[in-house]
Amino acid sequence: xxxxxVAERITHFRQLKGLTQKExxxxxxxxNKTLSKWENGLSSPSINEMALMAQLxxxxxxxxxxxxxxxxxxxxxxFREFSTIDRATAAQKVxxxxxxxxxxxxxxxxxxxxxxxxxxxxxxxxMSDMPKYRVSTNDLFDYMVCSDDLNIAxxxxxxxxxxxxxxxxDVQERISRFFELLSKKDTxxxxxxxxxxxxxxxxxxxxxxxxxxxxxxxxxEILNELSECxxxxxxxxxxxxxxxxxxxxYGDGLILSMLSLAYDRMCLPNDYAYNWIGYGKIIGGDDK
Numbered sequence: 009x010x011x012x013x014v015a016e017r018i019t020h021f022r023q024l025k026g027l028t029q030k031e032x033x034x035x036x037x038x039x040n041k042t043l044s045k046w047e048n049g050l051s052s053p054s055i056n057e058m059a060l061m062a063q064l065x066x067x068x069x070x071x072x073x074x075x076x077x078x079x080x081x082x083x084x085x086x087f088r089e090f091s092t093i094d095r096a097t098a099a100q101k102v103x104x105x106x107x108x109x110x111x112x113x114x115x116x117x118x119x120x121x122x123x124x125x126x127x128x129x130x131x132x133x134x135m136s137d138m139p140k141y142r143v144s145t146n147d148l149f150d151y152m153v154c155s156d157d158l159n160i161a162x163x164x165x166x167x168x169x170x171x172x173x174x175x176x177x178d179v180q181e182r183i184s185r186f187f188e189l190l191s192k193k194d195t196x197x198x199x200x201x202x203x204x205x206x207x208x209x210x211x212x213x214x215x216x217x218x219x220x221x222x223x224x225x226x227x228x229e230i231l232n233e234l235s236e237c238x239x240x241x242x243x244x245x246x247x248x249x250x251x252x253x254x255x256x257x258y259g260d261g262l263i264l265s266m267l268s269l270a271y272d273r274m275c276l277p278n279d280y281a282y283n284w285i286g287y288g289k290i291i292g293g294d295d296k
Contacts, residue, residue: 014058015049017072021065022047024087035064099159149290153272160268164290171291189233190266194222198230202257203264210256231255238263 022032033043036057045051053061062072090098153160173179189195197220201207208215213224213231220227231240240257 013074014052015047017074018043018053018061019047021061021067021072024084025065026091032061032064036060102161153268157276158268158272160265160272162265162269166290166292174291186237189237190263190270192230194220194226195230195234196267197222198227199234199263199267203259209258210254212252212254228253 022029029043029047030040033040036043038057042051046053058072059069062069065072089101093101149162149164151160151162190199198216201216201220207219213227216222216227216231217224222230231242234240235242238257238260240255243254243256245252245254
């Protein structure tokens, strides 16, 4: 790659990240004059310096050098869509994009040809009386709930292992244990409070007990049980009142997803209509 192309790449990614020449120079530990020469094609950075810039700009070295443009196009598009919006708006946009994209890649993800599927019928438009969406085929299962109470997006596709792990005795026992842990009402109460914004990432047993109405001994049992499936650390804090257990937990989206799916299955009416009626069986093989 010649100097002028390197110069263009540096300028392109610097502007894409919204950085000034001075900011980039400071982060790289070089002078502003040196960076200016690079961008004007008067001199070139070393291989190591280009690798550092790629890391700074959040792209692979191949993309930075123009050897690959797939990642660059995707990153550029995502950056333009999400760089200026808040987290809540971004989440809604992801939902909207997901509903649109499933129609575009449906024929690629399944054995259906373009001629055999009407894209406009794959994902129905949201209607007030139909807040749930599902696409089911032998190759792809996609489930989305978008309502006042729930926002869930689940996708499962066929894989090389054909979900062979699901038929292993040890795995079945572990999965059963997981659902046993989540089946108790007081466990759900603790999980719910741990995910509230008001709950501090670091807390004591008395804090959880006070906010859930459960005995401290039971709270400790629940946290110990949950440690099998969530990352909840227990530290010893030396306070003036003595040694106290301090727990740390930053939230677990997968646990919330499990509870949300259970809520959808058990607490909401299941007699809603689907625009797409198909098979949800994606585990293949005659021996299963």
